[in-house]
Amino acid sequence: MDKLLILNRIKECKNLSSDKELAEFLGITSQNLSNWKSRNTIDYDLIFTKCEGIDTNWLISGKIFDSNRSDININSLPNIVAEPTAKYYKSPINQGIPMIPFEAFGGFGDTTIEGVNIETIQERYVIPLFQGIKIDFMIQVRGSSMYPKYNSGDVVACRIINELMFIQWNKVYVIDTISQGTLIKRLKKSNDVNNVICKSDNKDYDEFEIPKSDIRTIAMVVGVIRIE
Secondary structure, eight states, X not given: OOHHHHHHHHHHHTTOOSHHHHHHHHTOOHHHHHHHHHHTOOOHHHHHHXXXXXXXXXXHHSEEOOXXXXXXXGGGSTTOOSSOOOGGGSSGGGOSEEBOOGGGGGGBTOXXXXXXXXXXXXXXXXXXXXXXXXXXXXXXXXXXXXXXXXXXXXXXXXXXXXXXXXXXXXXEEEEEETTTEEEEEEEEEXXXXXXXEEEOSSTTSOOEEEEGGGEEXXXXXXXXXXXX
């Protein structure tokens, strides 16, 4: 993968005119940036932290994922913005953010199993505070493992992550696992490159590791609605 293309997309998205401005945006030295270019390498953790508002599919591949068309090339979309509108907002019928049952997340988007196809969900909500943020679905928290960050009954807004390489460490995710079903956990980097650490914010719960191959679907929590 040509890392220079990723850096150029950041410059394009943030209207940065020079490598100096890019280095300042990323919080690194110009020499560090020059080393990245010469070695064709980048710090993915840093990039994803600094570019949280940029669609990761476009950032990595130059393409935007769409449920109705595959491999849309960014060059065919003039005046592209940093954060494309979520695909579920396209028609009046589908306005609002879909709410999916917690137990159905394991079948998310898969019509071949007894799960849920998000495009058929009728329970949708318009949340003014979430406008301008890419959100794919909302789901209700169960249990107390993430207390005090999230209470049982809270509704979290989530953005689907299409590849595990896009994980932003120490952030909270909803994950569908083969072995343990649906979990909401803070993910940390493991010393074993094939695993991830699942951490609860509640200190009464021990952290544990799971293989990356055990994760079928993953979504980052980007917002929360709480009723006292």
